[in-house]
Amino acid sequence: MRLSEHRYRTISSLAGSLLFVQRVFSARIGEVIRVLSPDGRTMVGEVLRIEAETILVEVYGETTGLDIEHTTVVFTDSVRKAPLSPEIIGRVFNGSFEPIDGAPMFIPEKQSPVTGFPINPSARARPEEFIETGFSVIDGLITLVKGQKLPIFSCSGLPSKEIVAGILTNARLTEKEKGFIVVFAALGLTFHEYSFYMKALEEMKTGFVAFANMADKPVMERLLTPRFALTAAEYLAFEKGMDTLVIITDMTNYCDALREISTSREELPGRRGYPGYMYSDLASLFERAGRIGGMEGSVTMLPVVTMPEDDITHPIPDLTGYITEGQVVLSRELHQKNIFPPVDVLPSLSRLMQKGIGAGRTREDHREIANHLYKYYARGRDLRRLEAIVGRDGMTKGDILMLDFADTFESEFINQGTLRRSIDETLNTGLDLMKRFSLGQL
Amino acid sequence: MTGKIRGISGPTVQVDLKGLKLYERVYVGHAMLTGEVVRLEENRAIVQVYENTHGLGIGEPVKGAGTPLTVRLGAGIISGMFDGLQRPLERLKDEMGPFISKGTEMSALDDTRKWRFFPLREKGAEIAPGENIGFIEEGAFKHFITGRNASNKKLSSIVDGDISLDQPFGEFDDGEEIMGCHEWPIRVPRPYRRKISSSQALVTGQRSIDFLFPFARGGTAILPGGFGTGKTVLEQSIAKFADVDIVVYVGCGERGNEMAEMISEFQTLKDPRTGRQLMERTILVVNTSNMPVAAREASIYTAVSMAEYYRDMGYHVLFLADSISRWAEALREISSSLEEMPAEEGYPTYLASRLSGFIERAGVVETMNGAIGSLSMILSVSPPGGDFTEPVTQACLRTSGVFLMLDTSLAHRRHFPAINWFQSYSLYAKDAIGYYRVQVSAEWEKLHYSCKEILQKEESLREIAEIVGIEGLQDSDRLLMRTAEMIRSDFLSQNSYTGDAFSTPEKTCAIIKGIIGFHDYAVGKLKDGLTLEKVLRLEDPLKEQIVK
Numbered sequence: 001m002r003l004s005e006h007r008y009r010t011i012s013s014l015a016g017s018l019l020f021v022q023r024v025f026s027a028r029i030g031e032v033i034r035v036l037s038p039d040g041r042t043m044v045g046e047v048l049r050i051e052a053e054t055i056l057v058e059v060y061g062e063t064t065g066l067d068i069e070h071t072t073v074v075f076t077d078s079v080r081k082a083p084l085s086p087e088i089i090g091r092v093f094n095g096s097f098e099p100i101d102g103a104p105m106f107i108p109e110k111q112s113p114v115t116g117f118p119i120n121p122s123a124r125a126r127p128e129e130f131i132e133t134g135f136s137v138i139d140g141l142i143t144l145v146k147g148q149k150l151p152i153f154s155c156s157g158l159p160s161k162e163i164v165a166g167i168l169t170n171a172r173l174t175e176k177e178k179g180f181i182v183v184f185a186a187l188g189l190t191f192h193e194y195s196f197y198m199k200a201l202e203e204m205k206t207g208f209v210a211f212a213n214m215a216d217k218p219v220m221e222r223l224l225t226p227r228f229a230l231t232a233a234e235y236l237a238f239e240k241g242m243d244t245l246v247i248i249t250d251m252t253n254y255c256d257a258l259r260e261i262s263t264s265r266e267e268l269p270g271r272r273g274y275p276g277y278m279y280s281d282l283a284s285l286f287e288r289a290g291r292i293g294g295m296e297g298s299v300t301m302l303p304v305v306t307m308p309e310d311d312i313t314h315p316i317p318d319l320t321g322y323i324t325e326g327q328v329v330l331s332r333e334l335h336q337k338n339i340f341p342p343v344d345v346l347p348s349l350s351r352l353m354q355k356g357i358g359a360g361r362t363r364e365d366h367r368e369i370a371n372h373l374y375k376y377y378a379r380g381r382d383l384r385r386l387e388a389i390v391g392r393d394g395m396t397k398g399d400i401l402m403l404d405f406a407d408t409f410e411s412e413f414i415n416q417g418t419l420r421r422s423i424d425e426t427l428n429t430g431l432d433l434m435k436r437f438s439l440g441q442l
Numbered sequence: 443m444t445g446k447i448r449g450i451s452g453p454t455v456q457v458d459l460k461g462l463k464l465y466e467r468v469y470v471g472h473a474m475l476t477g478e479v480v481r482l483e484e485n486r487a488i489v490q491v492y493e494n495t496h497g498l499g500i501g502e503p504v505k506g507a508g509t510p511l512t513v514r515l516g517a518g519i520i521s522g523m524f525d526g527l528q529r530p531l532e533r534l535k536d537e538m539g540p541f542i543s544k545g546t547e548m549s550a551l552d553d554t555r556k557w558r559f560f561p562l563r564e565k566g567a568e569i570a571p572g573e574n575i576g577f578i579e580e581g582a583f584k585h586f587i588t589g590r591n592a593s594n595k596k597l598s599s600i601v602d603g604d605i606s607l608d609q610p611f612g613e614f615d616d617g618e619e620i621m622g623c624h625e626w627p628i629r630v631p632r633p634y635r636r637k638i639s640s641s642q643a644l645v646t647g648q649r650s651i652d653f654l655f656p657f658a659r660g661g662t663a664i665l666p667g668g669f670g671t672g673k674t675v676l677e678q679s680i681a682k683f684a685d686v687d688i689v690v691y692v693g694c695g696e697r698g699n700e701m702a703e704m705i706s707e708f709q710t711l712k713d714p715r716t717g718r719q720l721m722e723r724t725i726l727v728v729n730t731s732n733m734p735v736a737a738r739e740a741s742i743y744t745a746v747s748m749a750e751y752y753r754d755m756g757y758h759v760l761f762l763a764d765s766i767s768r769w770a771e772a773l774r775e776i777s778s779s780l781e782e783m784p785a786e787e788g789y790p791t792y793l794a795s796r797l798s799g800f801i802e803r804a805g806v807v808e809t810m811n812g813a814i815g816s817l818s819m820i821l822s823v824s825p826p827g828g829d830f831t832e833p834v835t836q837a838c839l840r841t842s843g844v845f846l847m848l849d850t851s852l853a854h855r856r857h858f859p860a861i862n863w864f865q866s867y868s869l870y871a872k873d874a875i876g877y878y879r880v881q882v883s884a885e886w887e888k889l890h891y892s893c894k895e896i897l898q899k900e901e902s903l904r905e906i907a908e909i910v911g912i913e914g915l916q917d918s919d920r921l922l923m924r925t926a927e928m929i930r931s932d933f934l935s936q937n938s939y940t941g942d943a944f945s946t947p948e949k950t951c952a953i954i955k956g957i958i959g960f961h962d963y964a965v966g967k968l969k970d971g972l973t974l975e976k977v978l979r980l981e982d983p984l985k986e987q988i989v990k
Contacts, residue, residue, distance in 0.1 A: 280772075389909060
């Protein structure tokens with residue numbers, strides 16, 4: 001612990017958002033620094049690397065106008081912390097945790113480091129309580145449970161924004177209404193998207209905490225925003241006993257920011273230029289989801305990833321898929337057919353679904369309905385290829401039935417527009433569909 | 443001997459401490475983070491820190507421990523759960539709360555717990571090196587205490603009764619005390635008399651493995667597969683049902699929730715052979731993806747040292763790691779912070795040699811006291827983008843005996859375990875089939891080859907069927923497609939959430955015998971001139987028999 005702030009004017013080089021400070025007496029990794037520019041601006045930064053008396057600092061703000069002679073660097077002797085209080089509920093912040101909804105800053109109850117601490121694996125409780133998103137295809141076939149991390153894999157141009165807004169307003173727990181909070185973090189947001197989400201939040205009035213990092217903000221802030229959001233979520237979950245759902249959009253912007261910063265630090269690039277530690281970095285965010293045995297509250301995560309070039313093997317969706325417990329994959333084809341939400345059931349999966357459905361969780365017949373719908377739909381989808389070769393007339397009656405089932409399943413079960421469906425309605429829709437085609441003995 | 447931190451870059455720290463040895467354990471900073479010396483230069487040493495270096499400052503003190511990174515070996519490891527540095531996670535939770543904070547030292551074993559010790563030798567007896575002096579009852583296992591360093595020394599005293607690990611179990615005539623536990627450097631393989639070539643099959647309870655790609659005691663298998671292909675579920679199923687005494691499971695850079703699920707399952711499920719709780723034969727080493735990267739690198743060595751310790755008591759131990767790719771990535775991360783020259787995809791050039799050095803710790807051995815123990819390894823691999831040409835998969839392929847390729851398209855069709863039956867192989871097949879032929883059924887070998895042939899033929903027929911439709915095929919080909927379909931859905935796929943999750947070799951043999959038996963029978967009938975539809979009508983009573 002140092003008694004005073006240390007000020008240095010010993011910058012030796014400046015490049016992009018990085019600056020080197022010489023002859024620094026003592027500094028710590030991750031220490032927050034303030035940069036005072038010659039024109040009187042103050043920016044925040046962080047210590048990245050220490051090499052004897054040379055310190056590498058990353059600046060979060062716009063570095064235009066900094067110089068070597070007059071810029072001052074102040075070492076604050078503290079690591080990056082998030083201000084926390086129950087009053088954050090219902091508020092909208094920018095990517096640096098400053099209010100942008102017009103109301104004044106709240107008085108923090110406490111400060112917590114943004115990187116958090118890993119949950120002891122033996123303290124975790126098994127995720128098994130159902131969260132209703134209001135979308136049939138997710139609730140019925142790719143069920144989300146409390147403490148899970150389930151990403152949405154989207155493609156550019158698909159309505160992931162509308163799906164996120166739908167989940168923002170519709171998600172709830174089945175058994176209790178109180179204490180459910182959506183923490184929303186938007187990364188690299190364009191103004192168009194920003195106003196869309198703001199409208200959705202205004203309609204919600206409360207029950208959310210929002211962080212918006214705009215597209216024109218420095219990329220360093222983009223790496224910080226999800227950490228603020230998760231620190232806030234952990235605080236609400238494990239100190240205030242609330243169930244939180246953290247929605248982050250879009251992780252692709254986050255990963256690109258990570259790549260940009262890694263390159264400027266002259267690190268060795270990995271696949272497609274993304275740094276080799278991207279898996280660990282993403283995991284340090286996603287693994288913060290979970291439940292703790294003997295404690296109220298939970299952190300559930302729903303990140304959105306836009307797959308570059310619609311490619312699911314691209315490093316971003318690939319590494320995400322390795323960390324998360326399943327994925328919801330959107331399909332361009334379904335979107336063309338005007339189906340909303342355009343979720344492709346076949347590659348989608350919820351790994352924790354088995355424990356979260358059935359009697360006492362959703363409904364006794366949930367598992368059976370889900371298995372049957374998946375099986376018949378997969379059959380129908382398979383047969384579409386055959387239909388393309390031999391034509392509908394060349395197919396048996398049973399096969400044609402399957403084809404019709406697949407079409408109806410898409411247009412009536414998956415497709416639901418913006419209306420909310422409860423889990424009962426979802427399962428009844430599925431049941432009704434199977435009855436109509438006289439499938440399965442339920 | 444203390445020094446100071448001179449520089450910090452990611453998980454590596456430069457210190458000015460002199461007199462350190464390579465791979466010596468070091469305590470770094472005020473928080474006393476654990477580290478290991480990875481490079482020595484004239485005036486400085488580079489230390490790889492096993493915990494998050496966030497908040498670490500320049501000038502903070504550094505202290506050498508004088509010993510390399512070790513694990514503590516003794517009673518109480520079984521049914522324990524440890525992190526990559528062998529800190530006991532359960533006790534850590536009780537003391538520190540649900541989150542792991544930095545720099546917490548805690549002994550892996552509970553030194554105050556009383557154990558019942560039964561001596562095997564009496565006072566005055568001469569003890570050979572490695573000889574069992576007595577044993578502790580550790581759950582269902584006899585945990586042998588040996589005279590490790592005894593070179594034909596005589597026992598001058600020995601305890602009989604309840605004792606804790608911090609007390610001596612006895613004494614030799616030269617005054618040396620016999621302790622119930624000891625420290626072992628994790629990167630050093632434990633000694634044995636000799637290695638034995640393995641010829642015994644290891645039953646995993648998974649039909650597709652036991653029947654098509656059999657695994658051997660002391661062997662190594664790798665399971666590469668893209669995400670969602672069921673690597674973890676398959677590893678956990680094997681951990682539950684494999685025919686071994688002790689299972690060491692390493693969650694290496696994977697999900698925390700999975701571990702929570704596994705613990706709660708292992709505490710409720712029973713071992714089908716002994717009827718005891720599965721946790722009573724399991725050791726868990728967990729370093730989830732958000733726990734420090736460098737400790738992930740150490741975790742597999744920590745785990746394998748514990749596995750070898752029980753192997754040396756003459757037990758059959760199965761080591762499972764999920765996933766070895768995360769270990770390789772940790773190695774890459776450390777290597778790049780040391781600014782080493784990278785090879786393919788940024789991995790260090792020594793990836794393959796480190797990996798084969800590690801995999802060679804598996805095997806069937808004659809232990810120091812003449813018992814036979816084995817250590818078998820099953821490692822999952824997570825190739826980026828599901829691309830098997832990447833360095834980690836390729837490096838594993840060179841040293842492992844069974845290659846079980848997990849197939850994304852099978853997984854999408856919900857065929858689990860999604861083991862591709864064309865690409866996978868087992869180098870132990872010949873010995874293992876011989877073993878099953880003797881132990882289970884004389885027909886095993888014949889069935890094995892007919893099954894493979896049917897699957898192969900189906901593949902070539904499938905292309906034709908896609909064009910002309912299945913109705914356009916000849917009756918004999920349609921029959922073959924039908925049989926192959928039965929093999930795939932009723933034999934090879936196995937739901938790990940039902941009673942079918944575990945299949946004994948007898949059951950495996952009975953099912954495939956039923957399917958192929960009917961196939962041969964139907965082929966005969968077709969030759970007699972019956973149509974396929976008529977033959978299939980004959981099938982039902984037969985199928986009922988199979989089910990029984």
